[in-house]
Amino acid sequence: MSDQPIEQPSVWLVRAGLGARDAAAFERTATIGVALPPVSDLAKTDRLEARNAIVSALQANSKSEPKAMHFGRDVGYAVMLLRFVCEMCHLDRVMTPNAAAGDFMCGVITSDYRLERDPPVPGYYHVRDVDWIGKVSKDEIPARTLATLRAPLAVYRPGAQPVLSDLVVWR
Numbered sequence: 001m002s003d004q005p006i007e008q009p010s011v012w013l014v015r016a017g018l019g020a021r022d023a024a025a026f027e028r029t030a031t032i033g034v035a036l037p038p039v040s041d042l043a044k045t046d047r048l049e050a051r052n053a054i055v056s057a058l059q060a061n062s063k064s065e066p067k068a069m070h071f072g073r074d075v076g077y078a079v080m081l082l083r084f085v086c087e088m089c090h091l092d093r094v095m096t097p098n099a100a101a102g103d104f105m106c107g108v109i110t111s112d113y114r115l116e117r118d119p120p121v122p123g124y125y126h127v128r129d130v131d132w133i134g135k136v137s138k139d140e141i142p143a144r145t146l147a148t149l150r151a152p153l154a155v156y157r158p159g160a161q162p163v164l165s166d167l168v169v170w171r
Contacts, residue, residue: 009108011093011164014084015154023098025121027105027132032094033116033124034084034155036077037061042085042126043113050085054078084126084155085113093170094130095149104141104149106169107132134169141167 014032016022026032037057042050058074090112095104111129119125138146145160158164 008161008165009092010089010157011095011161012088012109012155012157013095013097013149013151013153016096016098020097020099022121022124023096023100023105026096026130027098029120030130030132031120031124031127032096032107032109032130033119033121033128034081034126035123036081036126038115038117038125040115042081042115047082047086050082051075051078054081080153080155081126083157084128087157088113088128088155093165095136095164097149098135101135103135103137105132106134106136106167136167136169 014034016026016032017035036054037060039050039053039057042053045053055071055074055078058077059071088109090109092109094107094109096107097104107130109128110131114127116125116127119127141149142163145158145163148158148160151158
C-alpha cells in the first residue's frame with residue numbers, strides 16, 4: 001500500500017465563446033474546445049516549439065493590425081491553449097458557464113486532446129470529449145468561490161480547487 005495521497009482530479013473552467021453563446025453546442029456534442037486557429041501536432045511537440053507555432057498561426061491570422069502590436073496577447077493565447085493540450089487530463093473535471101441558464105454545466109473529460117479540422121462545434125479546432133454529468137446553479141457556489149470563476153480567460157484552473165471539487169454534482 002502506498003503512503004502517497006490520492007490526487008484529486010483538477011477542476012477546469014472552459015468558456016464556450018463570448019456570452020457563453022456555444023454552451024448548448026458543447027453540451028449537444030459532448031465536447032469542450034478552444035477557438036484558436038488549427039496548429040498541427042501540438043500534443044507531440046516540445047512546449048516552446050508549440051508555443052512559437054501557435055503564436056505564428058495567430059500572427060498569420062491577424063488582419064491589418066501590426067503583428068507586433070498583438071504579440072503579448074498572442075503569447076497569452078498560446079499559453080492558454082498549451083494548458084488545454086498538455087495540463088488538462090483525462091478524468092479531470094470541467095465547468096462551463098451557461099449565461100442563458102445562469103448555471104455551470106459540469107462534466108468529466110473523457111478523452112485526450114485532439115485537433116479537429118472539421119470540429120464538432122464550428123471554430124473550436126482544439127477539442128476534448130466530455131461526459132456532461134449535471135449542472136450547478138450559481139447560487140450553489142459560495143460567493144468567494146464564484147468570484148474565482150469570473151476571470152475572462154477561456155481556459156483556466158481556478159484557485160478554489162477544494163471547494164469546487166466538493167460540489168454535490170461530482171458525488
